[in-house]
Amino acid sequence: xxxxxxxxxxxxxxxxxxxxxxxxxxxxxxxxxxxxxxxxxxxxxxxxxxxxxxxxxxxxxxxxxxxxxxxxxxxxxxxxxxxxxxxxxxxxxxxxxxxxxxxxxxxxxxxxxx
Amino acid sequence: xxxxxxxxxxxxxxxxxxxxxxxxxxxxxxxxxxxxxxxxxxxxxxxxxxxxxxxxxxxxxxxxxxxxxxxxxxxxxxxxxxxxxxxxxxxxxxxxxxxxxxxxxxxxxxxxxxxxx
Numbered sequence: 418x419x420x421x422x423x424x425x426x427x428x429x430x431x432x433x434x435x436x437x438x439x440x441x442x443x444x445x446x447x448x449x450x451x452x453x454x455x456x457x458x459x460x461x462x463x464x465x466x467x468x469x470x471x472x473x474x475x476x477x478x479x480x481x482x483x484x485x486x487x488x489x490x491x492x493x494x495x496x497x498x499x500x501x502x503x504x505x506x507x508x509x510x511x512x513x514x515x516x517x518x519x520x521x522x523x524x525x526x527x528x529x530x531x
Numbered sequence: 532x533x534x535x536x537x538x539x540x541x542x543x544x545x546x547x548x549x550x551x552x553x554x555x556x557x558x559x560x561x562x563x564x565x566x567x568x569x570x571x572x573x574x575x576x577x578x579x580x581x582x583x584x585x586x587x588x589x590x591x592x593x594x595x596x597x598x599x600x601x602x603x604x605x606x607x608x609x610x611x612x613x614x615x616x617x618x619x620x621x622x623x624x625x626x627x628x629x630x631x632x633x634x635x636x637x638x639x640x641x642x643x644x645x646x647x648x
Contacts, residue, residue, distance in 0.1 A: 450635065459641075460636075462637070465634065519566070522576035522577075524573070524574050524576075525575070527574075
């Protein structure tokens with residue numbers, strides 16, 4: 418069974434540009450989460466989808482971040498326009514139908530904003 | 532507020548020896564779960580072990596065990612018979628089931644474990 422996949426693995430962009438990160442969860446997983454780790458700090462929750470619906474987006478830092486989950490399958494996280502402080506590693510995780518199920522993580526996307 | 536504390540930024544252990552990675556947590560919720568994840572240099576986050584707050588027995592998964600002391604609010608990870616491949620960052624995480632985080636994971640800052648040959 419394929420795990421959580423993320424694309425791209427690395428992205429280097431300039432301040433003011435737009436970047437879109439993609440996450441493909443494990444097949445059949447209803448729950449999809451985005452997390453972010455900024456250098457030297459804890460991994461922080463960004464938002465949670467249940468199927469195609471946003472369950473909780475309380476961790477989204479500001480309105481430059483837009484997440485979607487088309488048809489309850491893959492998800493995208495767009496940053497527009499990117500700022501220097503957006504640099505970090507963005508992780509996606511998925512879990513089965515129950516909120517209490519274990520979350521399995523993807524390899525992350527390392528975003529560098531210059 | 533919910534919080535996870537990992538007080539050891541870095542640890543060294545000799546190959547084949549056991550090592551304990553510390554984790555303390557803070558929550559007012561009665562129902563929660565505790566997790567450990569491993570992040571090798573390749574970057575992926577690998578789920579290792581889970582302990583539910585109502586589980587009476589300490590969780591074990593192969594060479595990993597979780598020393599759960601509820602009254603002390605600690606959930607230390609014990610790795611027995613360390614291997615060179617155990618060198619990685621280790622993250623402790625918590626999820627509240629009915630509290631404010633509503634299922635999201637709260638992470639500690641991590642401990643970097645280095646296994647010496």
